[in-house]
Amino acid sequence: xxxxxxxxxxxxxxxxxxxxxxxxxxxxxxxxxxxxxxxxxxxxxxxxxxxxxxxxxxxxxxxxxxxxxxxxxxxxxxxxxxxxxxxxxxxxxxxxxxxxxxxxxxxxxxxxxxxxxxxxxxxxxxxxxxxxxxxxxxxxxxxxxxxxxxxxxxxxxxxxxxxxxxxxxxxxxxxxxxxxxxxxxxxxxxxxxxxxxxxxxxxxxxxxxxxxxxxxxxxxxxxxxxxxxxxxxxxxxxxxxxxxxxxxxxxxxxxxxxxxxxxxxxxxxxxxxxxxxxxxxxxxxxxxxxxxxxxxxxxxxxxxxxxxxxxxxxxxxxxxxxxxxxx
Amino acid sequence: xxxxxxxxxxxxxxxxxxxxxxxxxxxxxxxxxxxxxxxxxxxxxxxxxxxxxxxxxxxxxxxxxxxxxxxxxxxxxxxxxxxxxxxxxxxxxxxxxxxxxxxxxxxxxxxxxxxxxxxxxxxxxxxxxxxxxxxxxxxxxxxxxxxxxxxxxxxxxxxxxxxxxxxxxxxxxxxxxxxxxxxxxxxxxxxxxxxxxxxxxxxxxxxxxxxxxxxxxxxxxxxxxxxxxxxxxxxxxxxxxxxxxxxxxxxxxxxxxxxxxxxxxxxxxxxxxxxxxxxxxxxxxxxxxxxxxxxxxxxxxxxxxxxxxxxxxxxxxxxxxxxxxxxxxxxxxxxxxxxxxxxxxxxxxxxxxxxxxxxxxxxxxxxxxxxxxxxxxxxxxxxxxxxxxxxxxxxxxxxxxxxxxxxxxxxxxxxxxxxxxxxxxxxxxxxxxxxxxxxxxxxxxxxxxxxxxxxxxxxxxxxxxxxxxxxxxxxxxxxxxxxxxxxxxxxxxxxxx
Ligand SMILES: Nc1ncnc2c1ncn2[C@@H]1O[C@H](COP(=O)(O)OP(=O)(O)OP(=O)(O)O)[C@@H](O)[C@H]1O
Ligand SMILES: [Mg+2]
Numbered sequence: 001x002x003x004x005x006x007x008x009x010x011x012x013x014x015x016x017x018x019x020x021x022x023x024x025x026x027x028x029x030x031x032x033x034x035x036x037x038x039x040x041x042x043x044x045x046x047x048x049x050x051x052x053x054x055x056x057x058x059x060x061x062x063x064x065x066x067x068x069x070x071x072x073x074x075x076x077x078x079x080x081x082x083x084x085x086x087x088x089x090x091x092x093x094x095x096x097x098x099x100x101x102x103x104x105x106x107x108x109x110x111x112x113x114x115x116x117x118x119x120x121x122x123x124x125x126x127x128x129x130x131x132x133x134x135x136x137x138x139x140x141x142x143x144x145x146x147x148x149x150x151x152x153x154x155x156x157x158x159x160x161x162x163x164x165x166x167x168x169x170x171x172x173x174x175x176x177x178x179x180x181x182x183x184x185x186x187x188x189x190x191x192x193x194x195x196x197x198x199x200x201x202x203x204x205x206x207x208x209x210x211x212x213x214x215x216x217x218x219x220x221x222x223x224x225x226x227x228x229x230x231x232x233x234x235x236x237x238x239x240x241x242x243x244x245x246x247x248x249x250x251x252x253x254x255x256x257x258x259x260x261x262x263x264x265x266x267x268x269x270x271x272x273x274x275x276x277x278x279x280x281x282x283x284x285x286x287x288x289x290x291x292x293x294x295x296x297x298x299x300x301x302x303x304x305x306x307x308x309x310x311x312x313x314x315x316x317x318x319x320x321x322x323x324x325x326x327x
Numbered sequence: 328x329x330x331x332x333x334x335x336x337x338x339x340x341x342x343x344x345x346x347x348x349x350x351x352x353x354x355x356x357x358x359x360x361x362x363x364x365x366x367x368x369x370x371x372x373x374x375x376x377x378x379x380x381x382x383x384x385x386x387x388x389x390x391x392x393x394x395x396x397x398x399x400x401x402x403x404x405x406x407x408x409x410x411x412x413x414x415x416x417x418x419x420x421x422x423x424x425x426x427x428x429x430x431x432x433x434x435x436x437x438x439x440x441x442x443x444x445x446x447x448x449x450x451x452x453x454x455x456x457x458x459x460x461x462x463x464x465x466x467x468x469x470x471x472x473x474x475x476x477x478x479x480x481x482x483x484x485x486x487x488x489x490x491x492x493x494x495x496x497x498x499x500x501x502x503x504x505x506x507x508x509x510x511x512x513x514x515x516x517x518x519x520x521x522x523x524x525x526x527x528x529x530x531x532x533x534x535x536x537x538x539x540x541x542x543x544x545x546x547x548x549x550x551x552x553x554x555x556x557x558x559x560x561x562x563x564x565x566x567x568x569x570x571x572x573x574x575x576x577x578x579x580x581x582x583x584x585x586x587x588x589x590x591x592x593x594x595x596x597x598x599x600x601x602x603x604x605x606x607x608x609x610x611x612x613x614x615x616x617x618x619x620x621x622x623x624x625x626x627x628x629x630x631x632x633x634x635x636x637x638x639x640x641x642x643x644x645x646x647x648x649x650x651x652x653x654x655x656x657x658x659x660x661x662x663x664x665x666x667x668x669x670x671x672x673x674x675x676x677x678x679x680x681x682x683x684x685x686x687x688x689x690x691x692x693x694x695x696x697x698x699x700x701x702x703x704x705x706x707x708x709x710x711x712x713x714x715x716x717x718x719x720x721x722x723x724x725x726x727x728x729x730x731x732x733x734x735x736x737x738x739x740x741x742x743x744x745x746x747x748x749x750x751x752x753x754x755x756x757x758x759x760x761x762x763x764x765x766x767x768x769x770x771x772x773x774x775x776x777x778x779x780x781x782x783x784x785x786x787x788x789x790x791x792x793x794x795x796x797x798x799x800x801x802x803x804x805x806x807x808x809x810x811x812x813x814x815x816x817x818x819x820x821x822x823x824x
Contacts, residue, residue: 181693199663199669200672
């Protein structure tokens with residue numbers, strides 16, 4: 001709830017500080033509809049990754065490989081279409097399949113070999129990026145995609161940026177999965193107490209496999225819209241996105257220790273970060289210094305720390321008041 | 328007469344809206360065992376957590392040996408000579424027994440050579456004093472619930488305290504360990520220590536205590552000398568009405584064979600050569616000492632540690648559950664002994680916990696149905712008299728006995744064919760206990776086969792149609808349901824009757 005106020009305050013601030021009128025008397029900057037759509041367009045990829053990460057973090061797991069997988073899938077998609085001569089829909093379907101396979105690799109290592117998710121996905125984080133670079137030998141960039149494909153990333157459909165519809169669809173699906181189906185119950189139980197979940201007869205391994213495979217598929221979707229937005233597929237696509245996505249999830253109130261959290265919280269977290277990054281780029285003072293990126297990093301970090309502190313503050317205060325026992 | 332060792336006046340404490348204690352007076356003299364009695368959620372654990380400094384009271388005064396103590400913290404309580412065995416063992420699972428005992432008892436300067444040999448010897452000595460067969464080098468993670476409880480008791484002994492508090496120390500101990508514990512408590516009393524003793528087993532109160540205070544809904548109903556009161560009067564004080572502790576009668580003619588074990592064993596858990604039959608409508612009791620392999624046998628049947636030899640026949644068909652998931656699909660249910668780690672997910676609401684094993688039945692097509700879930704939870708809350716603000720309250724806000732009821736409800740809800748109960752009434756008060764016994768009997772009459780593991784000997788004797796005795800990982804004797812306590816005890820100890 002706190003985050004909602006932060007988001008509104010943030011938005012109003014940038015509306016006030018980031019909207020200007022240029023010499024010809026046209027309103028430019030944050031306050032324009034174009035700019036708002038731009039924010040939406042830019043937040044879809046990180047937003048998808050954050051949606052993929054929410055169920056995983058609910059199970060007290062983590063997936064560091066989603067950004068790398070975005071890069072790998074972008075390259076595979078380019079290769080299927082350009083070198084393989086496949087039609088766009090077939091290439092998309094194959095790419096999603098590859099995303100599922102990559103997620104399946106994480107899932108097998110985590111559930112069958114019982115390795116910690118942090119270590120497994122740290123490994124696949126390097127593996128997927130390395131594969132993407134090996135395929136392109138670090139040099140090839142796939143471009144010249146047909147306009148019908150670029151529509152997905154650069155045009156509007158029914159008034160909104162096309163990819164926003166995809167994002168909304170995935171968000172709704174993940175929300176239902178987590179909040180309206182028994183799967184979500186399983187994720188939470190596993191996150192709070194894996195042993196307790198096992199003793200309750202919940203299919204712990206299957207649930208864990210599900211969240212990692214799902215993350216693979218959603219990462220592949222993010223790769224498609226990333227490619228469509230930029231009109232090119234390069235091996236470094238999505239570098240560092242996993243950290244923004246994790247930040248958004250945690251900012252949205254999901255506990256990194258698992259169990260507690262929500263999908264709508266994640267959406268708010270994504271919005272808070274997107275508005276911050278874009279809003280800064282519109283502020284004349286920041287533009288003059290040409291330091292929007294640096295400022296954004298700084299403020300995202302500060303926002304995260306403040307939000308986390310605010311969320312534990314009441315607990316700590318009541319701790320001091322009633323001076324209980326650590327056990 | 329000297330000032331009492333401990334004097335509590337007008338103690339009150341609320342958690343949010345829930346008033347756990349509303350003005351309780353209590354005192355404890357040197358050289359007495361003062362029992363604290365009351366229904367689940369009456370406020371017993373809250374009272375002692377205030378004495379150990381774990382909770383701070385909203386109002387009231389605490390006097391220790393005549394001195395008023397204003398800010399009692401766990402550290403000052405320790406310094407004042409108060410030691411406590413909590414209802415739930417609170418040991419560090421990754422450390423060894425020796426390390427855990429040292430952590431409790433020693434406050435070292437940050438840099439010093441530690442004499443591990445002396446610490447191991449002390450741990451060994453303390454464990455030997457209560458007759459616990461536990462290696463000081465064992466990791467606590469590997470210990471069973473009762474073993475952890477014994478380590479807790481050893482810690483409290485080693486502290487050399489003036490006031491020793493025991494919150495249901497015997498909840499999962501069997502007769503032999505209980506008797507050793509009683510001997511230790513009597514020894515403490517003789518040496519001038521004051522002991523506060525909480526238990527739901529009335530016979531223990533009569534065997535051990537000098538005085539007894541009964542709490543009801545956070546208020547003290549009265550304090551009496553044990554010699555001047557009888558069981559019926561105590562129960563009346565506790566539940567506020569007349570109640571008799573009789574076990575419901577068993578079924579005269581059990582039905583078809585439900586579960587048959589043939590030479591079952593599992594090397595990893597030390598169980599071997601178990602052969603037994605349980606019929607529909609029958610309650611098969613399992614008795615034995617701590618470490619005899621009763622829980623280990625249950626874990627095999629529930630697929631937690633799959634068997635590696637022998638056969639399990641369910642309704643005549645060989646089955647091999649390899650995970651709890653398999654077992655649940657076969658219609659096997661298991662109420663585990665460690666409710667906090669395995670029985671309830673404490674952070675989740677009561678309702679979620681109660682439906683956790685019946686997702687398929689309640690939530691057809693995996694869609695949550697909140698209304699149906701709430702009704703189901705309310706029904707169990709009523710049937711088992713769970714004291715809670717509502718089905719949305721998290722498990723962690725319940726008292727120990729009420730958590731146990733939630734754990735039980737989860738598995739009763741599965742309507743199993745074969746039900747394994749591992750200490751189903753540990754920490755449950757007399758009223759709810761007899762409710763649970765009636766439910767078990769009713770389900771058995773409806774054709775359920777029950778395996779009842781309990782360290783509460785009267786419960787095993789009263790509820791079982793037949794009693795199997797385990798010793799050293801195998802089933803040694805099967806006695807008829809009307810066997811007496813002496814026969815069961817000597818079989819458990821391996822003596823010829
Ligand atoms: N941390 C907490 N948060 C909210 N309510 C609590 C908390 N701890 C205890 N309570 C409530 O306070 C009341 C007294 O609890 P307490 O644990 O003292 O009962 P008890 O007498 O020890 O019961 P039992 O025999 O089941 O152990 C209960 O109604 C319980 O729900
Ligand atoms: Mg208690």
